[in-house]
Amino acid sequence: MAVFKLPDLGEGLTEAEIVAWHVAVGDTVAVDQTVVEVETAKASVEVPVPFAGRVATLHGAAGEVLAVGSPLITVEEAANFVEPGVVTPEGSGNVLIGYGTPAAQARRRRGRARQAPVAPSTSDRVRVVSPLVRQLARKSGVDLRTLSGTGTGGIVSRADVERAIARAAEKPARKHIQDTEADQRIPLRGLRKTVADKLTRSRREIPEATVWVDVDATELLRLRAALNADPAAPKISLLALLARFAVAGLQRFPELNSRLEGDEIVLSKAINLGFAAQTDRGLVVPVVRDAHTHSVEELSAALAELTGQARAGGLAPADLTGGTFTLNNYGVFGVDGSAAIINHPEVAILGVGRIIDRPWIVDGEVTARKITELTLAFDHRVCDGGVAGGFLRFIANCVENPLGLLRSL
Structure with missing residues (x-):
């Protein structure tokens, strides 16, 4: 088992919030394949994994905050996970796309990563590409799990969230608001x-x-x-x-x-x-x-x-x-x-x-x-x-x- 820890994202950052996993337990991953998108205090960052194999454990769910150096993903490394005819790409040594890696090299790594077979995910996680879509949904009180994505591969798009907001606005407002209704609490992070x-x-x-x-x-x-x-x-x-x-x-x-x-x-x-x-x-x-x-x-x-x-x-x-x-x-x-x-x-x-x-x-x-x-x-x-x-x-x-x-x- 190879445990990949949340890397140092630079600029003195000490933690990051998981925005979306791009893999699930049981999926096969290649070296330098993007596995998760995290959001720091400064930017959204795609994090690739430096190992090839099968995903054994995801150490956190979307919305959780992890400290730098905490376990992020565990990969079971095994040669028999590679399909015949598929060459495992070599790692570049650079962990984060966009941090000191030329764009051309990043594109080559992503292209090679797509050659690796990925097992179908059985996870019920929401497929959302943009962190801005998640932000819009959170602000508007839209549960992404209730939406059917109309984007490529069932991805939930901004238009899907906006339609859900419009449908909610059409519903008649309640005449009375119960005093016992809880206040909304938004984590400051x-x-x-x-x-x-x-x-x-x-x-x-x-x-x-x-x-x-x-x-x-x-x-x-x-x-x-x-x-x-x-x-x-x-x-x-x-x-x-x-x-x-x-x-x-x-x-x-x-x-x-x-x-x-x-x-x-x-x-x-x-x-x-x-x-x-x-x-x-x-x-x-x-x-x-x-x-x-x-x-x-x-x-x-x-x-x-x-x-x-x-x-x-x-x-x-x-x-x-x-x-x-x-x-x-x-x-x-x-x-x-x-x-x-x-x-x-x-x-x-x-x-x-x-x-x-x-x-x-x-x-x-x-x-x-x-x-x-x-x-x-x-x-x-x-x-x-x-x-x-x-x-x-x-x-x-x-x-x-x-x-x-x-x-x-």
């Missing part, structure tokens, strides 16, 4: 637990202060429209323009691109720009590394790519760490301002509210303009209001006169 821990630490350790200013974004919107007028040119997002302004501001006020280590303020040479992205798993902060080396077009492409990966649940742990400053566009939620919490161990976060029509005085006349609010929360241990105010005023000037300032960036 995974991404939500990591976010909670970081925000709690930030509030506990950082004496933050906040400055804000209303700015006229009319010219910024005109500039973006002009940049995107060419249908053949890459599209530039407003977030990319704001990110470029933030990078320029951090180069002028490096105190805000730093971290505290003991009695020292460490000024970061690189600007690794984090940005808040809302997903089905919750709020995540992907990081554009070396943002100071990117053009506006490159920033726009990087932001779009990371946002797509975040919403699809495809971000690697490395994509969510190492930020030195965070940009938060809470205007997408239809709000004007926010007293944001700094993303520890960073020392500042810039927030941007919604852009709306408001009366504004231009050349002595009241006229309708596109107005937004910029908010900067900063660690008062690192700098005083002069630095924070100077940075925010610089960003405001960029928003109000973007063309003139872009020439100098």
